[in-house]
Structures are given as C-alpha cells and as structure tokens.
Amino acid sequence: MITLNSKIPEGPLEEKWTRYKKEAKLVNPANKKKLDIIVVGTGISGAPAASSLGELGYNVKVFCYQDTPRRAHSVAAQGGINAAKNYKNDGDSVYRLFYDVIKGGDFRAREANVYRIAEVSNQIIDHFTAIGVPFAREYGGTLTTRSFGGVQVSRTFYSSGQTGQQVLLGAYSSLNRQIKAGTVTMFPRREMLDLVVIDGKARGIIVRNLITGEIERHSAHAVVLATGGYGTIYYLSTLAVNSNASAAWKAYKRGAAFANPSFVQIHPSSVPQMNEFQSKLTLMSESLRNDGRVWVPKAKGDKRPANEIPEEERDYYLERRYPAFGNLVPRDVASRAAKERCDAGYGVGPTGLAVNLDFRDAIKKQGKKAIEEKYGNLFEMYKDITGIDSYVEPMRIYPAGHYTMGGLWVDYELMTTITGLFAIGEANFSDHGANRLGASSLMQGAGDGYFILPYTISNYLAPEIKVPRIKTDTPEFQEAEERAVERINRLLSVKGKQTATDFHKRLGKIMWDHCGMTRTEAGLTEALKLIGELREEFWKDLLVPGSADELNQELEKAGRVADFLELGELMVTDALNRRESCGAHFREESQTPDHEALRNDDKFAYVAAWEYNNDQPPVLHREDLKFEFVELKQRSYK
Amino acid sequence: MKLKLKIWKQKNAKSDGAFETYDLDGVAPEMSFVEMLALLNQTLAQQGREPVAFDHDCHEGICGSCGMYINGYPHGLVKGLTTCLLSMRHFKDGETIVIEPWRAKPFPVVKDLIVDRSALDKIQVAGGFISVTTGAAADANAVLVSKKKSDLAFDSAVCIGCGACVAACKNASAMLFVSAKISQYALLPQGRPEAKERVRAMIAEMDKQAFGSCSNTGACEAQCPKQIKLFNIARLNREYYKSY
Ligand SMILES: Cc1cc2nc3c(=O)[nH]c(=O)nc-3n(C[C@H](O)[C@H](O)[C@H](O)COP(=O)(O)OP(=O)(O)OC[C@H]3O[C@@H](n4cnc5c(N)ncnc54)[C@H](O)[C@@H]3O)c2cc1C
Numbered sequence: 001m002i003t004l005n006s007k008i009p010e011g012p013l014e015e016k017w018t019r020y021k022k023e024a025k026l027v028n029p030a031n032k033k034k035l036d037i038i039v040v041g042t043g044i045s046g047a048p049a050a051s052s053l054g055e056l057g058y059n060v061k062v063f064c065y066q067d068t069p070r071r072a073h074s075v076a077a078q079g080g081i082n083a084a085k086n087y088k089n090d091g092d093s094v095y096r097l098f099y100d101v102i103k104g105g106d107f108r109a110r111e112a113n114v115y116r117i118a119e120v121s122n123q124i125i126d127h128f129t130a131i132g133v134p135f136a137r138e139y140g141g142t143l144t145t146r147s148f149g150g151v152q153v154s155r156t157f158y159s160s161g162q163t164g165q166q167v168l169l170g171a172y173s174s175l176n177r178q179i180k181a182g183t184v185t186m187f188p189r190r191e192m193l194d195l196v197v198i199d200g201k202a203r204g205i206i207v208r209n210l211i212t213g214e215i216e217r218h219s220a221h222a223v224v225l226a227t228g229g230y231g232t233i234y235y236l237s238t239l240a241v242n243s244n245a246s247a248a249w250k251a252y253k254r255g256a257a258f259a260n261p262s263f264v265q266i267h268p269s270s271v272p273q274m275n276e277f278q279s280k281l282t283l284m285s286e287s288l289r290n291d292g293r294v295w296v297p298k299a300k301g302d303k304r305p306a307n308e309i310p311e312e313e314r315d316y317y318l319e320r321r322y323p324a325f326g327n328l329v330p331r332d333v334a335s336r337a338a339k340e341r342c343d344a345g346y347g348v349g350p351t352g353l354a355v356n357l358d359f360r361d362a363i364k365k366q367g368k369k370a371i372e373e374k375y376g377n378l379f380e381m382y383k384d385i386t387g388i389d390s391y392v393e394p395m396r397i398y399p400a401g402h403y404t405m406g407g408l409w410v411d412y413e414l415m416t417t418i419t420g421l422f423a424i425g426e427a428n429f430s431d432h433g434a435n436r437l438g439a440s441s442l443m444q445g446a447g448d449g450y451f452i453l454p455y456t457i458s459n460y461l462a463p464e465i466k467v468p469r470i471k472t473d474t475p476e477f478q479e480a481e482e483r484a485v486e487r488i489n490r491l492l493s494v495k496g497k498q499t500a501t502d503f504h505k506r507l508g509k510i511m512w513d514h515c516g517m518t519r520t521e522a523g524l525t526e527a528l529k530l531i532g533e534l535r536e537e538f539w540k541d542l543l544v545p546g547s548a549d550e551l552n553q554e555l556e557k558a559g560r561v562a563d564f565l566e567l568g569e570l571m572v573t574d575a576l577n578r579r580e581s582c583g584a585h586f587r588e589e590s591q592t593p594d595h596e597a598l599r600n601d602d603k604f605a606y607v608a609a610w611e612y613n614n615d616q617p618p619v620l621h622r623e624d625l626k627f628e629f630v631e632l633k634q635r636s637y638k
Numbered sequence: 639m640k641l642k643l644k645i646w647k648q649k650n651a652k653s654d655g656a657f658e659t660y661d662l663d664g665v666a667p668e669m670s671f672v673e674m675l676a677l678l679n680q681t682l683a684q685q686g687r688e689p690v691a692f693d694h695d696c697h698e699g700i701c702g703s704c705g706m707y708i709n710g711y712p713h714g715l716v717k718g719l720t721t722c723l724l725s726m727r728h729f730k731d732g733e734t735i736v737i738e739p740w741r742a743k744p745f746p747v748v749k750d751l752i753v754d755r756s757a758l759d760k761i762q763v764a765g766g767f768i769s770v771t772t773g774a775a776a777d778a779n780a781v782l783v784s785k786k787k788s789d790l791a792f793d794s795a796v797c798i799g800c801g802a803c804v805a806a807c808k809n810a811s812a813m814l815f816v817s818a819k820i821s822q823y824a825l826l827p828q829g830r831p832e833a834k835e836r837v838r839a840m841i842a843e844m845d846k847q848a849f850g851s852c853s854n855t856g857a858c859e860a861q862c863p864k865q866i867k868l869f870n871i872a873r874l875n876r877e878y879y880k881s882y
C-alpha cells in the first residue's frame with residue numbers, strides 16, 4: 001500500500017525552493033561518475049535532464065524510440081515558451097505567472113510546484129539563448145514575446161511557429177556535447193518495456209532494440225521517465241503518431257501512482273478531420289488567436305462561403321461571451337464553446353464540425369507581411385493540408401486531443417511513489433492542474449530537466465554512493481525480462497483478424513465520445529463496459545504480422561494499444577469518481593447557469609492518485625490540495 | 639483512386655533487396671503520402687502479409703522522420719514538402735509510383751524504406767553545440783542580436799535533419815545539412831567563441847562518415863523540404879577557410 005507524501009518544504013511560497021536547495025544533499029564530483037542514471041525520453045524534459053546530469057558528472061544512459069533524440073515529439077511544439085521576464089513592462093512577475101497557471105489549471109495543482117516552475121522560467125530563456133536558440137527579436141536586438149490564452153500579459157517567447165523544434169534542437173545540442181564528453185551514452189530505437197524494481201527501489205529497465213528485436217537489460221541507481229503524454233489514446237490527436245503511454249503505464253503497474261488520469265486537454269484549434277483514413281490531426285497553434293478572430297454564422301446551417309457572410313451576420317462568440325479575454329480565453333473554455341456552437345447547428349465546413357478562425361481584420365490592420373512573419377509556416381502547413389489560403393479565407397478549426405495534464409504522481413522532488421523513480425515533463429501530473437495554459441509545457445519540461453531534477457535527484461543519490469554498480473543478472477531483471485518476452489509472445493500468438501490500428505481507432509472513438517470534451521455519469525459508465533469488451537476482443541482477435549526478432553512496427557503498435565486499453569479504463573474510472581467539473585474535465589452534471597465548469601471544492605480539492613491493484617479495481621489515494629497563498633475562486637474570463 | 643506501387647523491400651541491412659509491386663485501391667486525394675502508405679500497410683496486414691517498414695511520426699513536416707524517393711525524387715517532386723505533407727492530390731488515378739529508401743553510402747538500409755541516418759548525429763556530436771553549461775548563462779537580453787542576423791540564423795536552424803539533401807546529391811554530400819548548422823551558430827554572437835573548432839570538427843567528422851564532397855550541383859537545395867539555401871554552403875566554406 002502506498003502513502004502519498006508530497007514533501008513540500010515549509011515556509012513562505014517564495015522561499016520554499018531556495019530553502020530546499022539550501023538543505024538538499026550534494027554528491028561530490030568524484031562520486032558522481034560512479035552513479036548511473038537512466039533517462040527514458042529525449043524531449044524537452046528528457047534531453048535537458050540528461051545533458052545537465054551529464055554536465056554534473058553523473059554517468060547517464062538515455063533512451064528513445066526514434067532513430068535520433070532530435071525527433072522526440074517536443075519538436076512539434078509550435079507557439080512558444082513562457083517566462084516571467086517582464087521584458088514588455090506589462091506587469092508580469094513570477095507571482096503573476098504562478099497565479100495564471102494555478103487559475104488556468106482551475107485550482108487543481110500544487111501551489112509550491114507551480115511557484116517553483118515560475119521561478120525558474122527566466123533561467124530557461126537565458127540558457128536557451130546562450131546555447132544558440134534563435135528566438136524572435138525586436139529591431140533593437142532584444143527578444144520579443146507574444147500573448148497566449150488565459151493571460152493578460154505578453155510573456156511567450158517564440159521562434160516563428162516552430163518554437164518546439166528550436167528549443168528541442170538546442171537541448172539536443174547540449175546532449176551532443178555531453179555525448180562527446182563521454183558522460184552521456186545514447187540508445188536510440190529502444191523501447192522501454194518494463195521497469196525493474198529491486199528492494200523497493202527503481203534500478204533499471206528492460207528495453208527492446210527496435211531494429212534487431214533483441215531484449216536488453218539496463219541498470220542504474222535511479223531511473224527518470226521523460227516519456228511524454230498519452231493524448232494519442234484518442235487515436236486522432238495532435239501528437240506525433242508514435243507517442244504512447246507504455247513506459248508510464250509499466251511504472252504504474254510496478255507501483256507508481258497515476259494521478260488525475262482523466263485530465264486531458266482538448267485543444268480548440270486543429271485542422272478538422274477530413275476522412276476516415278486520417279491518422280492524426282494537425283494543430284494550428286494557439287498563438288494564432290492573438291490575431292485571428294473566432295466566429296460562426298449567426299444563422300443556423302448557413303452554408304455560404306465565409307467571405308460572403310457580412311459582418312453583422314457573424315457571431316464572434318468568444319468575444320461575445322468573454323469580453324475581457326475575448327479570443328484568448330483558455331483552451332478548455334474555447335474548445336467547449338466551439339463544441340457548443342457546432343452541436344447547436346452553427347458549425348461550418350462540409351461536416352459542420354468546424355468554426356472559422358479569421359485573419360481578415362489583422363491583415364487589414366497590420367499588413368500581410370506582418371502576419372506572414374508571425375505565422376508563415378502555419379499558414380503554409382494549413383494550405384498544404386486543406387488547399388485553402390488563409391490570407392484570403394478564414395481557417396477552419398475544430399478541437400482535438402492535445403495534452404495530458406494527468407500523469408505519474410510525483411512529490412516535490414519529482415519522485416514517483418516508487419523510490420528512485422522520477423517523472424518529468426508531460427509524463428508527470430505536477431504543474432497544470434485540470435487545464436494547461438499554452439506555452440507552459442515547454443517551460444515545465446525544460447524547467448524540470450535543467451533546473452529542478454538535477455537538485456532533487458542529487459539529494460536522492462547522495463546516500464547511494466555506497467551502492468556499487470547495479471548488476472543485471474539478478475532475479476528481478478530476469479523476471480522483468482521474462483514478463484516482457486511473455487507479453488510479446490502473447491501479442492504475436494493471438495493470430496486473429498484485426499490489426500492494432502483497428503482496435504486503436506475503436507478505442508479512440510469510445511474515449512472521444514464518452515471521456516472527451518464533456519462527460520456524463522451515463523456516458524462514462526457505458527465507456528467502462530465498452531472498453532472492457534474491446535479489450536477482451538483485442539486479446540482474442542488481434543493480428544500482428546511478422547515476428548519478434550526483427551524490426552516490426554505492427555508489433556510495436558500492438559504493445560502500445562494493449563496498454564491504452566488498460567489506461568482508458570483508468571481514465572474513465574477517474575472521470576467517474578470526480579463528480580465535479582474543473583478545467584478540462586467537464587461533467588455535464590456540474591455546470592454554472594451559463595455553462596461554465598462548476599467546481600466542488602469541498603469534495604474534490606484533491607489530486608486523485610490511483611494505485612494499481614492487480615486484477616482488482618485500482619485504489620484511490622487522495623492528496624488534499626491546500627491553498628495557503630491564493631484564494632480559491634470560481635474561474636472567470638469575462 | 640487506384641495506384642500501382644513499386645516499393646523497395648529489404649529484410650535487413652545484410653540481405654539483398656528487390657522491388658515489389660502492390661495494387662492499392664481507395665486512395666483519397668486529400669490523404670498525405672504517408673497516410674497512403676499506412677492504408678497500404680493496413681490492407682497488407684489484414685491479408686496477413688508483411689507491411690512496408692517506413693519511418694514517420696509527426697505528420698507535420700517537422701520531426702524529419704519520414705523520407706523516401708518518390709519516383710526518383712527525395713520527398714517527391716513538389717517543392718518545399720516532406721513526404722508526410724505531400725498530398726495525394728499531386729498524383730493521378732491509375733498512376734504507377736516508384737518508392738525507394740535513401741540511396742547513399744553513409745545511410746545503410748535498415749529495412750525496406752528505413753535507413754540509418756546516425757551519421758548526421760555523429761557530425762553534430764563532433765561540434766554542433768555551444769559549450770555553455772546549465773546555469774552559467776547571463777540574462778537573455780545581455781547580448782543584443784540584430785533582427786536580420788537572428789532571422790537568418792533561424793532560417794538555417796529550421797533544418798529537420800531528414801537527409802534528403804544527401805539523398806539528392808550524386809556525391810552523397812552532407813554539405814547543405816552541415817552548412818545549415820554552421821550558419822546558425824556563425825550568425826549568432828553566442829556561437830562565435832568556438833566557431834573555428836566547431837567548423838573543423840564537423841567537417842572532419844563529415845569526411846570520416848564517408849559523405850562525398852560538394853560539386854555545386856544544387857540538387858540538395860532543390861529537394862530540401864525546408865528550403866535551406868545554397869548560400870549557407872558558401873558561408874560554411876568561408877568559415878572553414880577562416881578557421882586556419
Ligand atoms: C502539436 C503540438 C504543439 C504544441 N505546442 C506547444 C507550445 O507551443 N508550447 C508548449 O509549451 N507546449 C506545446 N505543446 C506541448 C508540448 O510540446 C509537450 O507537452 C512537450 O513537448 C512534452 O515534452 P516531454 O519531454 O514531456 O515529452 P516528449 O517530447 O513527448 O518526448 C517523449 C520522449 O520519450 C521517449 N519515449 C516515450 N516512451 C518511450 C519508451 N517506452 N521507451 C523509450 N523511449 C520512450 C520518446 O522517444 C521521446 O524521446 C504542444 C504539443 C503538441 C502536440
């Protein structure tokens with residue numbers, strides 16, 4: 001039975017992290033190279049973690065399933081990365097960034113963690129700039145910023161519409177420096193299949209070499225999961241298609257609590273689905289809402305081309321409903337508002353499942369060139385996909401699964417409920433509560449990796465210096481390897497008729513319909529039943545061609561879908577348990593008269609951390625959220 | 639629409655490969671090339687046949703995973719697009735499409751359309767970084783950078799490392815790729831302190847990885863999905879001469 005201890009340092013909010021750092025134990029340089037650390041993942045959390053731990057002198061082994069660390073899904077982040085620099089003199093501060101994230105998350109995140117990420121945010125920008133990340137600049141040579149949803153200041157640093165690529169390549173370059181220095185060893189095209197726990201401590205992982213199919217054992221004094229989010233459970237999402245939950249899920253099954261699994265962000269602006277063969281939805285960055293105005297026709301079922309609909313017949317519903325924040329309301333609010341209009345019959349496009357994002361007024365005011373400079377690559381991408389020129393006609397957008405606030409439960413030190421197992425970046429649950437604000441994920445991932453984990457993991461490793469290199473010929477490694485092999489054989493031996501993709505699509509639809517933008521008791525109950533049936537069918541009728549001892553992409557997919565079929569059930573269970581609405585979790589039974597999320601702080605101001613319980617239902621542990629520094633308020637963007 | 643696909647199949651690095659022909663029905667014009675291949679694979683899998691292995695991940699032209707010759711051209715003939723963004727609108731009903739993995743000595747075939755591009759990583763490990771340790775940086779605005787230079791640095795930093803430039807070059811030269819990286823750092827003041835060591839180290843590694851030399855044909859620029867410009871190669875050469 002696990003116990004949750006968040007280990008939040010005492011003292012005033014602003015002093016907690018300083019105090020922690022002051023008291024944290026250190027490892028002396030000579031001892032560091034005797035300590036091995038495994039980092040799984042090379043995205044905007046994993047690459048910074050690995051490189052900075054390497055810089056400190058630890059012996060780091062890094063894993064990813066792509067052919068190179070530089071292709072981790074973070075590369076696709078578009079809009080930007082937040083920091084409290086206040087370069088615009090518009091009233092920003094560490095406190096305001098902290099408050100925006102807490103409020104944006106609808107008061108379901110831990111104050112101390114959020115304050116800390118706001119505190120380190122400025123250093124992230126300094127570091128990226130110093131290692132050559134070309135952020136956008138003003139004519140005078142200083143860095144520039146733009147605005148994102150849910151805030152009233154301009155604090156988002158960016159590189160056109162490809163900020164993720166630029167910061168990830170920066171992080172990758174530091175990783176390369178450490179690879180050259182010999183402190184970091186890179187293992188690409190490896191998929192973690194299991195976690196090895198010895199005497200209650202995470203001591204290694206089992207991976208499959210995706211080229212040869214060989215199963216490998218890797219040991220370490222500590223293991224860090226930086227394996228990203230699980231938004232691909234919806235099948236159609238804005239994530240890279242290979243993103244998956246398997247590493248976190250294996251950790252869960254070995255004893256790491258999974259927190260708030262049902263908190264999923266549905267992003268308001270993606271290119272709407274065009275056909276049934278589509279395998280992913282393309283995001284159109286939130287930054288576009290800086291200049292684009294969202295609207296639908298005032299008349300139901302108005303099928304005229306957008307440009308023929310006169311101004312007075314357009315409903316700029318976000319500006320109408322939320323005058324203070326207008327088009328820049330947070331994502332959960334914007335997504336539900338779009339769904340509401342479309343469900344009511346005002347949607348546009350061939351399917352009626354889309355709303356307009358219109359740049360006409362911005363182009364009129366700032367000129368086409370200015371708009372091109374800010375969003376050129378997004379307009380191009382949109383045109384490649386749809387054939388529509390958004391300099392002339394509005395874009396059509398619709399919500400899509402995007403980001404998972406839920407993830408492995410971690411304490412203040414970013415350690416899971418398994419001693420020595422850390423989780424950083426999107427893989428943990430820690431900072432975004434029930435809804436993440438735009439451009440805060442790159443901030444959180446890079447902050448975790450560069451500026452937080454190096455301190456907390458050292459504190460953990462200090463007493464470990466007496467522990468010699470962990471051997472891989474132990475019964476625990478043997479057992480974990482056998483489990484992994486057995487599972488592969490099981491997947492291959494079903495020899496049914498439906499592919500992993502067939503099952504993934506069906507699961508995705510169940511999740512989207514019943515555990516997506518809005519949720520009900522009846523829908524969730526139905527989903528539980530459907531997922532159970534689907535999982536049974538999966539193990540009776542799955543078809544995986546090929547064998548285990550070769551590169552086999554169908555086998556990789558099957559393993560991931562098998563895990564999604566279990567995770568889906570936990571997400572639904574969590575959504576059922578939380579009989580309130582908060583942030584992105586919208587229970588129809590719990591809304592204000594004007595259809596906003598209605599929280600129930602008396603009953604649900606807690607983190608729901610689920611413990612795996614073999615074949616029994618998972619066990620719920622509550623971490624009560626104490627708000628000592630901010631006042632719990634009904635969120636309002638009016 | 640209906641297509642005939644001639645695709646290179648090769649079990650692994652050691653075995654010989656050969657073309658195999660597949661008929662594929664039900665291709666929609668709005669599909670991307672990668673989605674078309676996924677449809678083929680889904681069809682093959684359902685028939686219990688072995689799917690075609692190929693790399694793809696982001697489907698947004700940004701991760702650089704996808705890449706193959708399409709009728710002899712890396713990422714196909716449409717300018718400025720990766721394979722995952724190339725839409726089937728550009729093909730005709732009944733057309734035969736020939737699909738092959740990158741052919742270049744430094745990129746051995748791993749399986750079917752997948753090649754090993756780790757040589758590109760090795761070049762970056764050799765020197766593609768600025769040696770600033772975490773925590774050591776001054777305020778981001780302490781060094782001013784002209785917008786023009788910063789924008790130019792960004793234009794070369796958008797390289798996705800797909801390897802199409804190498805695949806397009808008859809000498810299998812990686813000059814466009816290396817020049818993009820060198821240019822980014824050469825243009826930024828932050829990159830200047832190590833400029834000499836960097837360019838020498840990266841060029842030496844490039845030669846070691848058996849990439850060919852550049853004979854200025856410009857095929858790389860023509861096929862680069864991110865439109866990295868040839869003048870980066872001129873800058874690379876200048877940086878290289880300056881380093882001695
Ligand atoms: C389209 C899009 C745009 C976005 N734009 C922004 C933005 O503008 N600003 C912002 O702040 N956020 C943005 N986000 C969110 C942000 O990009 C992600 O939350 C963030 O990049 C996640 O980083 P990460 O390091 O946690 O994981 P990832 O980048 O997802 O990396 C996961 C890593 O783990 C590895 N891995 C996973 N499982 C295994 C396994 N079993 N074995 C081995 N390796 C494994 C992968 O290979 C990869 O290296 C965006 C997200 C999307 C989808």
Ligand code: SF4
Pocket residue numbers: 796797798799800801802803804814815818861862863864865866
């Ligand atoms: S220079 Fe162009 S073609 Fe070459 S790797 Fe970079 S993006 Fe690909």
Ligand code: FES
Pocket residue numbers: 693694695696697698699700701702703704705720721722723798
């Ligand atoms: S799949 Fe990422 S660039 Fe094509």
